[in-house]
Amino acid sequence: MSWTLAAALFLVPSLPVPVVLPDPALIAQPEQANAGASWQLAMRVTGPMTTTDPQHVGIAIGVGRSGAYRAGLRYQPSETTALGFMHGTLGFRLRSTATWTVAADVEHSHVWSARRLYRTGGFQFEGHDRRYVSLGVVSARASRRKWFGLIDGVEVGAGRMVIRNMVAGRVGSTALNDEPVLILKTAAPVGMLGVTMSKPLFWGLAGDGRLRVIGAGRSRGGVVPFAHAVFDWEVSKTIFRSGTYGRGTLGVTGTHSTSDRSATYYQNGVGLALKIAF
Amino acid sequence: MKSQFLILLVAATVVGCGRPTSPGGAPADRFAILAPASASTDLATMFEPGGQSQWSQARSRLRGFQFYQQSLRPVCMNCGPNTVGRLLNAVPSGAFRYLQDHDIQIGVEAGSVKEHTCDGRENARVLIEDVQPIYATGAHLTFVAMDEPFTAGLPARGVSPFGRCNLSIDDTIVQVAAFMRSFRATYPDVRIGLIEPYPYFTIDELTTFIRALEDNEGVDVAFFRLDFDVRHRYNADTNTKVDLRRLRDFLAERRIEFEVIVTGYDGRTDAASVASAMALAYEVSGIIGRPHSVVFQDWSSDRLGLGSSAQNLPETQVGSLTWLLNNGLGVFR
Numbered sequence: 001m002s003w004t005l006a007a008a009l010f011l012v013p014s015l016p017v018p019v020v021l022p023d024p025a026l027i028a029q030p031e032q033a034n035a036g037a038s039w040q041l042a043m044r045v046t047g048p049m050t051t052t053d054p055q056h057v058g059i060a061i062g063v064g065r066s067g068a069y070r071a072g073l074r075y076q077p078s079e080t081t082a083l084g085f086m087h088g089t090l091g092f093r094l095r096s097t098a099t100w101t102v103a104a105d106v107e108h109s110h111v112w113s114a115r116r117l118y119r120t121g122g123f124q125f126e127g128h129d130r131r132y133v134s135l136g137v138v139s140a141r142a143s144r145r146k147w148f149g150l151i152d153g154v155e156v157g158a159g160r161m162v163i164r165n166m167v168a169g170r171v172g173s174t175a176l177n178d179e180p181v182l183i184l185k186t187a188a189p190v191g192m193l194g195v196t197m198s199k200p201l202f203w204g205l206a207g208d209g210r211l212r213v214i215g216a217g218r219s220r221g222g223v224v225p226f227a228h229a230v231f232d233w234e235v236s237k238t239i240f241r242s243g244t245y246g247r248g249t250l251g252v253t254g255t256h257s258t259s260d261r262s263a264t265y266y267q268n269g270v271g272l273a274l275k276i277a278f
Numbered sequence: 279m280k281s282q283f284l285i286l287l288v289a290a291t292v293v294g295c296g297r298p299t300s301p302g303g304a305p306a307d308r309f310a311i312l313a314p315a316s317a318s319t320d321l322a323t324m325f326e327p328g329g330q331s332q333w334s335q336a337r338s339r340l341r342g343f344q345f346y347q348q349s350l351r352p353v354c355m356n357c358g359p360n361t362v363g364r365l366l367n368a369v370p371s372g373a374f375r376y377l378q379d380h381d382i383q384i385g386v387e388a389g390s391v392k393e394h395t396c397d398g399r400e401n402a403r404v405l406i407e408d409v410q411p412i413y414a415t416g417a418h419l420t421f422v423a424m425d426e427p428f429t430a431g432l433p434a435r436g437v438s439p440f441g442r443c444n445l446s447i448d449d450t451i452v453q454v455a456a457f458m459r460s461f462r463a464t465y466p467d468v469r470i471g472l473i474e475p476y477p478y479f480t481i482d483e484l485t486t487f488i489r490a491l492e493d494n495e496g497v498d499v500a501f502f503r504l505d506f507d508v509r510h511r512y513n514a515d516t517n518t519k520v521d522l523r524r525l526r527d528f529l530a531e532r533r534i535e536f537e538v539i540v541t542g543y544d545g546r547t548d549a550a551s552v553a554s555a556m557a558l559a560y561e562v563s564g565i566i567g568r569p570h571s572v573v574f575q576d577w578s579s580d581r582l583g584l585g586s587s588a589q590n591l592p593e594t595q596v597g598s599l600t601w602l603l604n605n606g607l608g609v610f611r
């Protein structure tokens with residue numbers, strides 16, 4: 001079974017998705033390598049930081065399972081559709097030692113967002129974006145070592161990115177188009193190189209991050225962004241820990257991309273994240 | 279009495295010389311050209327007393343107003359209600375003089391090589407006749423935009439409802455240059471520019487056409503106007519961002535003005551087509567910023583002669599051409 005087929009089976013067909021990167025909380029830590037599987041639940045409330053983002057607060061929920069085999073799914077509705085963003089991962093540990101965990105995952109992200117591109121008087125010009133990225137990823141994560149005191153893992157991947165650009169006009173509350181007009185459909189193979197980071201901070205806070213650089217091959221129209229970077233980060237604090245209810249963290253989270261065509265729901269979004277692992 | 283006469287003479291001279299026949303320098307903040315469909319329902323109404331107030335804002339933003347060549351004829355089969363007679367009678371001084379009095383340049387989109395007439399000299403002769411009504415009212419022509427002569431001259435690519443001259447590139451260049459020389463022999467101050475589609479033609483092809491015209495034939499291309507079909511990229515192996523920047527730099531190096539057509543799908547600008555027109559404007563402005571001129575144009579049904587429901591007025595109505603101009607210009611600011 002190809003990884004794309006595996007991803008397709010894993011995800012509900014046609015679900016819209018935005019982001020590229022698996023939830024760091026869903027990645028099994030090396031010290032967990034030999035531990036039993038655990039469930040993780042997450043909820044994020046994020047909002048746009050730039051005018052080219054979808055101008056609404058997004059509420060995302062996620063569920064994940066870690067262990068030798070692992071999976072994760074994050075879902076967020078958009079302003080106009082229940083299926084605004086989906087991100088799914090499915091993988092397993094290839095090798096696990098006391099110092100390293102090497103894993104292979106397939107990921108699929110699907111963004112279905114509406115952005116205000118231009119506004120004048122009562123007229124509003126909207127972009128209705130459809131972006132899909134499917135990646136096969138191999139990652140290695142160190143448990144006892146950090147490069148530059150920060151980087152604890154690397155990942156490489158390859159896959160395909162699809163972009164469908166649609167537009168629509170609106171005057172006040174009146175839509176000028178029955179449905180958004182397709183202006184471009186294009187796709188390109190992509191490669192990915194990333195690092196994961198973690199660092200204990202002050203006051204019991206912990207910082208996690210992931211930086212990915214994605215380069216695209218040639219695409220019709222030249223629309224698939226070449227060599228853009230996506231940075232996900234989170235600063236969190238443990239708010240409870242018990243044998244019965246597991247561990248809960250609350251923190252601030254954000255996503256930043258150098259391209260408004262990346263497969264992230266917000267190009268720049270910041271919000272709160274609550275996670276529970278048990 | 280003598281001094282009063284001298285003052286009047288000086289004043290008359292200043293007024294008379296204040297409107298050069300050459301393009302001169304249009305205000306930098308006025309970079310819009312309005313190009314209504316030849317069969318638009320209210321082309322003549324724009325100049326009638328009752329219609330003038332319906333596009334006052336758009337008019338104040340105009341650098342130029344472009345007519346289709348056929349609109350300048352006494353009889354036109356595919357111009358709907360529009361004839362040169364209606365344009366001349368719309369206002370006492372005529373539509374052309376009205377534009378000139380409002381400091382709006384007058385332009386004509388014309389065929390230099392067309393599928394029905396592949397001879398450049400013959401097309402120039404016809405155009406010289408067609409523009410006579412403009413000069414007859416004391417106005418003057420500022421520019422001629424050649425309507426895609428390489429598209430019409432070269433063999434068709436893919437399926438096309440229109441015929442072609444099936445000329446070679448060399449022969450097409452010769453005919454285009456012949457048109458330009460012949461027209462300039464009568465009107466040396468009129469700027470002549472080239473319209474061609476992209477990505478129907480690649481940037482390499484477009485630059486080759488321009489180089490050949492200027493370097494081999496020795497005719498100056500005053501401006502290049504891009505007919506950018508954003509949808510056609512589906513089937514074209516292009517990189518728009520790279521291509522448009524290359525074209526911009528090429529034209530800047532040769533001091534050729536870069537113009538872009540903004541229109542909806544199929545040349546329409548009604549309410550349903552506004553989004554596609556704005557998408558074109560948004561994409562171009564994001565890549566190359568503001569070109570020298572932006573042409574808000576409607577050519578719906580012109581070629582097929584089926585008539586048109588294209589509307590230019592009023593500027594408050596969503597989807598009218600003047601509304602598109604008022605709202606689309608902001609994208610380029």
